[in-house]
Amino acid sequence: MRSKYIDNTVIGLSIAFVVLIFADFFMAEWVRFIGLQSLARGAVALGLLILWRSGLVSFGHALYFGFGAYAAAMMTLIGYRDAFLLVFVGTAVAGILAFLLGFLLRRYRGIFFALLNLAFSMILYGVIVKTEALGSTDGFSVLTPTFLGYAPKGEAVQTTLFLFTLAFTYIITIGAHLYLKTTLGGMSMAVRENEIRVEYLGYSAERIIHVKYVFSGLVAGFGGAIMAMAIGQVDPDSMANWTVSGEFVFITILSGIGNVAATFIGALVFELIRTYAFEYAPQFWQFILGGSLLAIIMFLPEGIWSLVARLRRPQKAPSP
Amino acid sequence: MQQLIVILVDGLVFSSYLFMVAVGLTVIFGVLKILNVAHGAFYAFGAYMSATLIGAYYETDLPEYGGFVAIFAAALIVGVFFGFVLERGLLRFLYHRDEHIVVLATFAMFLVLEDVLLMIWGTDPYFAYQPMALLGSVDIADLTFDVYSLTLIGLAVIVALGLWLGLTQTKWGKLLLAVIYDREISQAMGINVTVVFLATFIIGAIMGALGGAYIAPTISVSPGIGVEVIVLAFAVVVIGGMGSIPGAIIGSLLVGISRAAAVHLFPEIELFVIYAIMAGVLAIRPEGLFAPAQARKI
Numbered sequence: 001m002r003s004k005y006i007d008n009t010v011i012g013l014s015i016a017f018v019v020l021i022f023a024d025f026f027m028a029e030w031v032r033f034i035g036l037q038s039l040a041r042g043a044v045a046l047g048l049l050i051l052w053r054s055g056l057v058s059f060g061h062a063l064y065f066g067f068g069a070y071a072a073a074m075m076t077l078i079g080y081r082d083a084f085l086l087v088f089v090g091t092a093v094a095g096i097l098a099f100l101l102g103f104l105l106r107r108y109r110g111i112f113f114a115l116l117n118l119a120f121s122m123i124l125y126g127v128i129v130k131t132e133a134l135g136s137t138d139g140f141s142v143l144t145p146t147f148l149g150y151a152p153k154g155e156a157v158q159t160t161l162f163l164f165t166l167a168f169t170y171i172i173t174i175g176a177h178l179y180l181k182t183t184l185g186g187m188s189m190a191v192r193e194n195e196i197r198v199e200y201l202g203y204s205a206e207r208i209i210h211v212k213y214v215f216s217g218l219v220a221g222f223g224g225a226i227m228a229m230a231i232g233q234v235d236p237d238s239m240a241n242w243t244v245s246g247e248f249v250f251i252t253i254l255s256g257i258g259n260v261a262a263t264f265i266g267a268l269v270f271e272l273i274r275t276y277a278f279e280y281a282p283q284f285w286q287f288i289l290g291g292s293l294l295a296i297i298m299f300l301p302e303g304i305w306s307l308v309a310r311l312r313r314p315q316k317a318p319s320p
Numbered sequence: 321m322q323q324l325i326v327i328l329v330d331g332l333v334f335s336s337y338l339f340m341v342a343v344g345l346t347v348i349f350g351v352l353k354i355l356n357v358a359h360g361a362f363y364a365f366g367a368y369m370s371a372t373l374i375g376a377y378y379e380t381d382l383p384e385y386g387g388f389v390a391i392f393a394a395a396l397i398v399g400v401f402f403g404f405v406l407e408r409g410l411l412r413f414l415y416h417r418d419e420h421i422v423v424l425a426t427f428a429m430f431l432v433l434e435d436v437l438l439m440i441w442g443t444d445p446y447f448a449y450q451p452m453a454l455l456g457s458v459d460i461a462d463l464t465f466d467v468y469s470l471t472l473i474g475l476a477v478i479v480a481l482g483l484w485l486g487l488t489q490t491k492w493g494k495l496l497l498a499v500i501y502d503r504e505i506s507q508a509m510g511i512n513v514t515v516v517f518l519a520t521f522i523i524g525a526i527m528g529a530l531g532g533a534y535i536a537p538t539i540s541v542s543p544g545i546g547v548e549v550i551v552l553a554f555a556v557v558v559i560g561g562m563g564s565i566p567g568a569i570i571g572s573l574l575v576g577i578s579r580a581a582a583v584h585l586f587p588e589i590e591l592f593v594i595y596a597i598m599a600g601v602l603a604i605r606p607e608g609l610f611a612p613a614q615a616r617k618i
Contacts, residue, residue, distance in 0.1 A: 057420040104603055111355060111419055112606045115558050119598040122551055126591030242551050246357075246427050253424055283438055290431030297425050298413065 009177055013261055017170045024162050029155060032162050034271045036230040039162075039169045042267035043223040045251040046176055047216025052257045053180070054209055055192030056109065059245050060117030061220045063124050064094040066240030068221030069228040070128065076143040083145035083164055083229060090225025091218050098217020105213060106206045109195075121245055128236040139235025142228050158230075165226050169264075172219055177260045179215075184208060220248075250293055256303020266304055326463060327580045333469045335576025336476035337535055341549055342556035342568045343479065344527030350500050350563030351520040353419065354411065357426040359528045360550030361433035362402055366529030367545060368441050370394035370536040374448035387451045395533040399526025402433075407521040412514075430546070438543060445542035452537040469538060479527070483565055496520065500563070555598040561608025570609055 024032065044065055051058060068090035075086050101120060108116055129137055144157055152160045179185045187208050190198045195205045228234050238244065247270070255266025273292055277285035300306060345359045373390035406429060414422050455467035487493035498506040499516050507513045532545075539545070556575050560567025575594050582593045601609060 059423070108602075108606055111423075111562075112602065114420065114423070115355075115554065116599065116602045116606075118551070118554065119558070119595045119602060122555075122595040123592055123599065126589075126595060129591060130588045243547065246424075249420075249424055250427075253421070284435045286431040287435035290428040290433075290435075293428035294410070294425060294432070297417075297421060297428070301417075301421075 005178060005181075009259060009261060010174060013170065013173055013177070016261075017166065020166055021163065024159055024166070027162075029158065032158055033230070034268070034275055036158070036162055036165060037227065038264060038267040038271045039165050040223040040226040040230060041248065041251055041270065042264035043169055043172060043226070044220045044248050045255060045263040045267055046173060046260060047219040048248055048252045049255070049257050049260065049263055050176060050180070050188070050212050051209075051216050052252060053188035053192065054212060056209065056212075057114050057249060057252075058117040058216070059114040059242070059249060060119070060121035061216065061248050062240050062242065062244035063117065063121035064098060064217045064220035065224040065227070065244065065248070066121070066124055066128070066234075066236070067097055068094040068224030069234050069239045070134065070224075071221070072225035073140065073142045073228045073234040074134075076145075077140070081143045081146050082149075083147050083161065086145060086229060087168065087222060087225045090228070091222040094221020094224065095214055095218040098214045098220075099210075102210045102213040102217075106210045118242060118245065121240065122242060125236055125240045125242070128240055135235070137236060139233055139239075141233045142231075144232065145229050161226075161229060165230075168222065168226075172222065173260050173264070176215070176219075180260070184211065188212070250289075252303075253293070254296055254303055256305035258302065258305035258309060262303060262305035262308075269304065322463060323584060325460065327577070327584050329460065329463075329465055329470075330583070331573075331577030331580030332473050333576075334580055335572045336473045337531065338552060338556050338572035338576050339476045339568060340472075340479065340531035340534065341528060342553040342560075342572055343483065343565060344524040344531070345553050346557045346560070346563055346565060346568045347483070347527065348521055348524035349557065350565075351496060352411070352415075352517055354426065355419075355423045355554075355562075356524070357423060357550060358402075358406060358429040358433060359426075359524070359553060360546035361430050361437070362398060362525050362528035363532035363549050364437055364546035365398045365402065365433070366395050366532030367536040367539075367541045368437060368446065368532075369398050369529070370533035371446035371448040371541045372441075374450060374537065375446070378450045384450075384454055387454065391451070391533045391536070392530070395526055395530035398529035398533070400522055402529075403522030403525030404518070406525070407518050411521070412517075430550070434543075434546060437546075443543055445540040446536075447540055448537045450537070466538075472534060475534060479530075480565070480569060487565070492519075552594065555594050558608055559598055559601045561610035564608070564610040567608055567610030 020035075027035065044061055047064075048058060048061060071093040072086040072090035075081075075089050080086070105113060105116060128134055134140065144151075145161065146152075147160055147164060150160070180188065184203075187198060187203055190201075191205050191208055198205045198208070224239065227239070251263065251266045251270045254270055255262035255264075273289060274285065277288035281288060296303065302309070341359070341363055344362070345356060348354060348356050348359070370391050373394045374387050377387050377390045378384075410425065410429065411422070414425055452466060452468040455471070457464050457466045458470070459465075485493075487496060495506070495511055496516060498509070498511060499513055503513060531549075552575070556571040557568060558571075559574060560569070560571030574597060578593050578597060579590060582590045
């Protein structure tokens with residue numbers, strides 16, 4: 001049954017998908033809300049994982065997240081509220097922006113890539129903060145979405161949104177996983193290790209990076225649009241500020257870049273740490289968040305996924 | 321004409337402020353090759369410590385101008401303490417790790433320190449206006465400026481000169497330059513790189529804390545001041561070229577004056593303009609305006 005395309009990851013993701021569909025109808029409201037946020041943030045982290053495979057880290061993906069969120073939210077301002085349309089618009093505009101900026105950004109590596117992304121994301125932040133029509137620092141609220149004419153009420157809104165998000169995230173994740181298995185995807189690590197040799201093999205490192213960058217922009221826009229609908233509110237500080245970008249990188253580190261499924265586990269762990277820290281120690285939630293990040297960096301350098309890998313191959317020494 | 325003077329003076333004051341914060345960041349990057357996000361926390365701690373010490377000082381009957389001693393004392397205490405603790409307690413374990421991981425570790429440190437700040441000083445704002453009130457104000461071309469802000473320009477010039485002299489004219493500075501140039505060779509030549517790293521980090525931390533400590537009397541010291549300043553300092557450092565002190569000067573002048581111009585002429589693009597400059601500079605010269613050329617390693 002295991003062919004080139006159907007491996008353990010695909011099977012695992014599919015099982016998780018089915019289980020979550022059923023779980024959706026039994027989950028407590030707050031659990032579902034955490035789940036929704038994890039899926040949205042996990043999608044962004046997935047894009048970062050794809051970039052990180054090539055040794056690139058972006059400290060500015062709040063740009064696409066915020067752009068997607070605001071684009072979706074602005075659609076509701078002019079009266080459109082269909083979730084499919086909102087997600088499509090949020091994803092598409094972020095993707096187009098990533099495609100355009102990609103021509104510039106694909107030339108940069110290392111810390112310059114990270115900081116140039118940061119600069120662009122802060123431009124968006126500055127524009128939003130100064131635009132009174134978009135509510136400046138307060139943001140504005142987003143209308144409850146409808147789903148192809150179906151207009152749920154009360155708790156059904158979140159239930160439907162969760163299913164909706166789950167389905168899309170599933171497709172994206174499987175897509176990303178299969179992409180990484182293609183030749184072009186396999187070049188990711190090679191770009192990180194030695195770009196010049198990749199060029200000798202006849203591949204364009206810049207084009208590989210550009211494709212990845214557009215993908216990461218698309219999924220970040222998707223995550224933003226979902227987040228806007230899930231919270232029902234957009235504001236610059238939780239959508240476009242640099243600390244948001246930092247949180248995405250945090251999730252990527254937490255998950256490790258070993259497997260696409262890890263990003264969602266990482267996002268869930270992040271959301272749980274944050275929610276509980278906020279619940280039980282509202283004064284010190286940043287302390288707890290920062291502390292756990294430090295602990296991960298010091299003691300679990302390959303992220304949560306390395307725990308799984310360690311279980312699977314207990315006899316093998318950890319990679320250097 | 322008047323507007324031009326306002327823009328120029330405001331711009332210079334703001335540039336000096338930026339320089340004070342950015343120079344510590346750039347020195348640390350130049351030597352340790354670490355982009356230190358926790359620098360924002362040094363700044364915030366400097367500001368709080370300064371506000372506290374100034375407050376305590378003016379409770380006593382000591383001479384009024386001694387309040388300035390409190391500012392520098394605050395910067396020293398904060399810089400030496402956090403510089404030492406962070407470098408010895410955390411960063412030295414990360415020197416061999418990926419540069420992004422180190423940035424993220426300092427980001428984590430920043431989050432932690434932000435809350436430590438709240439634990440110590442709470443959420444209420446602090447005011448330490450006394451040194452500013454003491455110096456009063458001055459009229460330039462029919463416009464009133466407060467003298468304290470203008471002294472910031474002087475302080476920035478002194479710091480810049482001091483660093484330049486220290487780096488080029490002393491034995492310590494030359495050791496530092498050797499380490500910047502090639503860490504491994506300098507280690508082989510018998511330079512104690514561990515000590516150089518620690519000393520540099522502490523000096524950088526003192527600079528960051530001094531920026532906060534000196535600006536404290538002019539602002540309301542409240543939570544969140546570190547978040548704003550760190551990305552501004554990033555922008556300055558990136559524009560000038562990471563690790564370059566002349567770069568930090570040019571970068572802060574460019575950012576400071578264009579921001580002042582934006583504030584007075586087109587207030588809606590105030591934040592936008594800084595990052596637009598940063599993106600523009602990076603697009604044309606990715607290594608920044610003043611960064612030394614580096615050999616491409618294959």
